Amino acid sequence: MPASYPEVKRFVDAWFCDPDFPDRFRARPTDALHDLGVDLDPTELARLVSPEDFGILTDPTREDGVAEAGGIVADWRRYARERHQSVKTERDQRTPGCPALANWRWRQITRLKFELAPSLGDQIRHIPFAMELTRGCSGRCWFCGVSAQPLDGIFDRSPENVVLFRGLLQHLVSIYGRSAALDGILYWATDPLDHPDYESFVEDFAEIVGGAPATVTALGGRKPERAASVLATLSRHPARSHRFSVLSVRDYRTLISWFDASELALVEMLPQFRKDLRLKFAAGRARTRMKAKGTSEGEVRPGGTIACLSGVMVDFVGRTIRLVTPCPSSDSRPDGVHESAKIPFESLEDAIAVIDRLLDEIRIPLPEEGAMLSRSQGVRFADSPDSSAMRVVSDHHAIRLGSPISGDRLETKLPTSGTIDSIVETLVGELDLEPLEAVSLLRRLLDAGAIRAGLPGEGAMPVQIGVPDTGSDQEMTPPKEPG
Ligand code: SF4
Structure with missing residues (x-):
């Protein structure tokens, strides 16, 4: 962490959390910083809230802005960007064993x-x-x-x-x-x-x-x-x-x-x-x-x-x-x-x-019979120029996925939700896949995040799962609807 970071952060926090602070800082910058307990150059800090650089305060990953290398503003920006990007890195590192x-x-x-x-x-x-x-x-x-x-x-x-x-x-x-x-x-x-x-x-x-x-x-x-x-x-x-x-x-x-x-x-x-x-x-x-x-x-x-x-x-x-x-x-x-x-x-x-x-x-990589599968929100399937693949797209993301059938056909025939058995039936009966091909395609769609398997007992449908000291299986309590 750059030595100046805590005080620059305190300045940024004041800018966002105290509606009076920006006017106080513009009128009497040295006094405003003194009241905040910040002992940094007000001219440099003013750069951080200038119209050119202001956008990086809410999104430090932005490429625009003119903060100069070496100054406290650039140090703050670099560290804020590292922290922002570390979420993705840590997410990948802290994967379950x-x-x-x-x-x-x-x-x-x-x-x-x-x-x-x-x-x-x-x-x-x-x-x-x-x-x-x-x-x-x-x-x-x-x-x-x-x-x-x-x-x-x-x-x-x-x-x-x-x-x-x-x-x-x-x-x-x-x-x-x-x-x-x-x-x-x-x-x-x-x-x-x-x-x-x-x-x-x-x-x-x-x-x-x-x-x-x-x-x-x-x-x-x-x-x-x-x-x-x-x-x-x-x-x-x-x-x-x-x-x-x-x-x-x-x-x-x-x-x-x-x-x-x-x-x-x-x-x-x-x-x-x-x-x-x-x-x-x-x-x-x-x-x-x-x-x-x-x-x-x-x-x-x-x-x-x-x-x-x-x-x-x-x-x-x-x-x-x-x-x-x-x-x-x-x-x-x-x-x-x-x-x-x-x-x-x-x-x-x-x-x-x-x-x-x-x-x-x-x-279990592929849910058991009776489990619900549903299409992820906003996902559509479309043809790919490559006949051995299809495109899986949404407003936010798009991938190419190997597939034995065209994306357009899958888009038309695949229900947005259903039990795994009924979906396999559709893939085999209406889209002419071999059962093993259907199962393989479902696994790839699950891995790609294009469809999801319901959680145990999700929704109103009770499932059988035992609590050990009862000595026998009992129904799970369906979840209370949030809100
Ligand atoms: S859990 Fe909800 S209600 Fe409680 S402090 Fe957090 S935001 Fe407020």
Whole structure:
């Protein structure tokens, strides 16, 4: 990290989070920087917010802008760009140790290349697991992308719960490997600051996994003491960057009065109150509000997601486990996730068995009879100049894929969803493929992300999967519709 980065970042954060700061800086730059605790050359910083360079503040990967090499602005830009690009690199490095799970995760990554714009899809890490230590969230943010319900339960640090937490974490590390497990997190539709002992769980995590879990909170401005305590704990261990979602200007000012530039150097500040900076898509409650108001002013808000998990979700308070993977939000998936059924567990042994059985289902490269397949959102098949291939295209991505039949024929005949048996029947009966050719084509379409297999128990259809201490199979609970 360049030595000047923390202070340049503090300046950039002020520019976005404090609506009064730009005018103060233009009028009295030295005083404005002094108030911020920044001791850098105002002339150089002014370059960063000049009309020529301003675009790189929101997208450091842009090629335009005239920042000079060697100055603090160029240093900031280079480091910000490295951090932006590291998401993709780390995503590739932190792949599950189990090849079958790595393949399933890869299928989700390739699917989202078709379904989401690269600026969004490339930033999704596809982390292996998330563990909720509370049920619901006290934030009640109107924009909540995961539709968090009100806070109504805490997984306390009783000796039994600590054994359960640590045992499950150790099991997940044994499945995914330490490198991938470092991407695991301890929240989902919850906020870490709601848990009075979050720091102790972070210490457990660091001891077992080898680093602290990346932590995102929107409550830092309301609970600065808790934020300081959590940040101090996190800073004792290697970790990815953390994030404060900033709910108001007042919250921003509280945060910078508590933390100096170096303490916030690796904490992304996201001003959720700035309408002009909000993501140009919506999921969860933001989507609900957007729909209620209508898309005024001709705004284009394609389906999006804030979900970063392709893997196991553990709800310790409700004692359920499910699989989750991101997708563009829609009326049927308002939170922008596909979810398996939620499976209840009672004990550590139950939980381990549930995880193993869920993961066994997605380890299979071709789903079993009766499983649902569906075309990835926006995917179309088209002819390729090469007669042994077809083109798979969407608004965001296009590939050439070897195929024994033409893309146009497949586009016409392949249903957008159906059981694997019915789709094989179509490929054999209507498109004249040999059964083995049909199966081979389906595998390639799955690997390419052009189609996806439903998660176990996804949708309203219950499936049979046992929880071990019942002694017999039982029905999984169909997932609650999000929102
Ligand atoms: S955005 Fe975060 S803090 Fe706000 S309600 Fe959702 S989970 Fe809670």
